[in-house]
Amino acid sequence: MSSKVLTEPIGDVAVGLPPLQRVTLTINGAEKQLEVAPWTSLLDLLREYLDLTGTKKGCDHGQCGACTVLVDGKRINSCLTLAVMKDGCEITTVEGLSKGDQLHPVQEAFIEHDAFQCGYCTPGQICSAVGLINEGHAKTTDDIRELMSGNICRCGAYPGIVAAVEQALKVCQPNQ
Amino acid sequence: MNSFSYTRAQEVDTAVREVTQDKAAKFIAGGTNILDLMKENVERPDRLVDITRLPLQQVESNPEGGLRLGALVSNADTAYHPEVIERYPLLSKTILAGASAQLRNMATDGGNLFQRTRCYYFYDTATPCNKREPGSGCSAINGYNRIHAILGTSEQCIATHPSDMCVALAALDAVVNVKGPEGERQIKFEDFHRLPGNEPQYDNTVKTGEIVTSIDLPAEGFAKNYTYLKLRDRASYAFALVSVAVGLDLDGDTVREARVALGGVAHKPWRKPEAEALLKGQKATKENFRKVADALLQGAKGFGSNTFKIELAHRAIVRALVMATEMKKK
Numbered sequence: 001m002s003s004k005v006l007t008e009p010i011g012d013v014a015v016g017l018p019p020l021q022r023v024t025l026t027i028n029g030a031e032k033q034l035e036v037a038p039w040t041s042l043l044d045l046l047r048e049y050l051d052l053t054g055t056k057k058g059c060d061h062g063q064c065g066a067c068t069v070l071v072d073g074k075r076i077n078s079c080l081t082l083a084v085m086k087d088g089c090e091i092t093t094v095e096g097l098s099k100g101d102q103l104h105p106v107q108e109a110f111i112e113h114d115a116f117q118c119g120y121c122t123p124g125q126i127c128s129a130v131g132l133i134n135e136g137h138a139k140t141t142d143d144i145r146e147l148m149s150g151n152i153c154r155c156g157a158y159p160g161i162v163a164a165v166e167q168a169l170k171v172c173q174p175n176q
Numbered sequence: 177m178n179s180f181s182y183t184r185a186q187e188v189d190t191a192v193r194e195v196t197q198d199k200a201a202k203f204i205a206g207g208t209n210i211l212d213l214m215k216e217n218v219e220r221p222d223r224l225v226d227i228t229r230l231p232l233q234q235v236e237s238n239p240e241g242g243l244r245l246g247a248l249v250s251n252a253d254t255a256y257h258p259e260v261i262e263r264y265p266l267l268s269k270t271i272l273a274g275a276s277a278q279l280r281n282m283a284t285d286g287g288n289l290f291q292r293t294r295c296y297y298f299y300d301t302a303t304p305c306n307k308r309e310p311g312s313g314c315s316a317i318n319g320y321n322r323i324h325a326i327l328g329t330s331e332q333c334i335a336t337h338p339s340d341m342c343v344a345l346a347a348l349d350a351v352v353n354v355k356g357p358e359g360e361r362q363i364k365f366e367d368f369h370r371l372p373g374n375e376p377q378y379d380n381t382v383k384t385g386e387i388v389t390s391i392d393l394p395a396e397g398f399a400k401n402y403t404y405l406k407l408r409d410r411a412s413y414a415f416a417l418v419s420v421a422v423g424l425d426l427d428g429d430t431v432r433e434a435r436v437a438l439g440g441v442a443h444k445p446w447r448k449p450e451a452e453a454l455l456k457g458q459k460a461t462k463e464n465f466r467k468v469a470d471a472l473l474q475g476a477k478g479f480g481s482n483t484f485k486i487e488l489a490h491r492a493i494v495r496a497l498v499m500a501t502e503m504k505k506k
């Protein structure tokens with residue numbers, strides 16, 4: 001596990017602005033100590049300051065799900081989350097799902113079922129699906145559709161997405 | 177978004193003090209509504225007091241034989257809580273009908289009560305809006321008002337309260353526990369949200385500095401015969417145009433007690449005890465349900481694009497009552 005202390009402050013520093021806040025986040029297994037402006041969203045922190053651009057910004061208002069990441073194993077919209085509020089939490093982004101070259105079962109299923117076209121919504125879909133599997137409430141195909149409704153796909157790859165999630169559910173929870 | 181300072185409260189009293197002393201400070205819980213509005217410059221707090229680490233995270237029994245939901249329990253944890261599913265399935269169902277799985281993981285039970293209207297003009301700082309800027313006028317009354325209210329409106333504002341969860345809390349006669357600079361008090365759910373009147377800037381009766389600590393559910397949960405019917409523009413991840421929460425206590429096909437609350441039609445969840453009383457001791461028939469719908473919608477008024485809601489609500493009430501009646505306990 002690597003640890004990185006950021007000496008460059010994150011966010012704008014200008015005279016008269018409220019102070020930066022020190023936070024410790026474990027991102028994809030690596031602990032990071034960071035200084036962030038209070039208004040930095042978790043999404044902006046990941047993309048703009050940590051170069052983790054797998055997580056996408058679609059609407060920036062909680063309406064599309066492209067920014068979905070896992071915080072302590074739970075899926076959330078990183079665009080409506082202040083980074084400073086997640087001090088001490090474990091963040092997993094799409095970059096952190098595979099083990100080396102071995103893809104996560106959800107990633108494999110997405111490839112197998114051709115569950116994307118442009119791919120813009122895909123990291124959010126995949127993180128959301130991992131969260132759905134962790135939650136354990138989806139029993140039927142309709143449940144999958146309903147519980148994935150927070151992820152919009154402009155390309156309309158929904159049939160493939162639902163099939164992929166269905167397969168991944170079986171792989172990850174073989175008893176259900 | 178404006179710049180603001182941030183503090184994380186460890187105790188309820190500190191949180192209350194910080195927001196009482198600084199009029200431009202606000203609590204932040206799940207953040208799903210306040211951050212959205214801050215990005216639109218509709219909310220401009222100069223300080224956010226993070227309350228997510230406060231010890232208000234429990235679902236526990238209350239002295240009335242019901243359940244007490246801590247203000248910081250997430251909407252998802254509430255909806256999937258075994259006792260909520262068993263005793264208050266109506267509440268579980270309304271929560272799961274709202275937002276998305278991600279948002280329900282973030283949103284808190286306290287925060288849900290405070291979510292603001294989705295009126296498009298309220299969100300658009302380029303247009304007049306009495307709720308956002310008292311005295312500037314209401315753009316919706318003579319504008320595009322498809323999602324707006326048909327009951328309890330005023331000349332100042334015709335916005336609706338958008339919550340699904342609150343419709344169930346209204347039907348269940350929940351009680352909200354708050355703590356403020358002057359101590360603790362309880363607010364009956366019917367008194368929690370208010371009608372717009374001449375002061376549409378106030379959504380509810382909570383005073384500056386007061387924090388919601390928990391929500392009490394009474395013992396009766398109407399777990400045998402209930403339903404939540406939510407009508408909207410798409411099957412999921414959309415706000416209600418009209419919604420109906422029903423709880424029935426039936427003796428055979430005779431109604432002992434009925435609760436009917438409407439969402440998407442007013443500035444607060446809409447209930448009318450007189451309308452519900454029409455069913456007391458009566459048969460659970462469509463004919464009687466229509467009388468309830470008539471009474472509930474008495475005085476309903478459309479503003480053009482939303483006039484369809486009157487008929488839609490009427491049919492939805494009857495259908496929801498039929499659905500709740502026909503429900504068989506598995």
Ligand SMILES: Cc1cc2nc3c(=O)[nH]c(=O)nc-3n(C[C@H](O)[C@H](O)[C@H](O)COP(=O)(O)OP(=O)(O)OC[C@H]3O[C@@H](n4cnc5c(N)ncnc54)[C@H](O)[C@@H]3O)c2cc1C
Nearest residue numbers: 205206207208209210274275284286287288290339340388
């Ligand atoms: C895209 C989208 C779709 C949605 N769809 C639906 C839907 O279909 N149905 C539905 O019902 N909702 C829906 N929502 C709204 C969502 O349910 C609310 O945003 C959420 O419940 C607010 O809770 P929160 O904890 O995130 O509140 P926050 O955003 O943290 O806070 C909201 C307000 O409440 C105050 N506050 C929070 N907690 C307390 C407390 N304990 N005491 C006093 N004040 C407090 C804050 O100061 C703030 O002013 C949707 C939201 C989005 C973004």
Ligand code: SF4
Nearest residue numbers: 295305306314333334
């Ligand atoms: S309906 Fe209310 S919230 Fe909407 S524009 Fe009119 S005053 Fe503002």
Ligand code: FES
Nearest residue numbers: 058059060065079
């Ligand atoms: S970018 Fe966060 S939900 Fe769209």
Ligand code: FES
Nearest residue numbers: 117119153154155
């Ligand atoms: S694959 Fe293009 S938006 Fe989903």
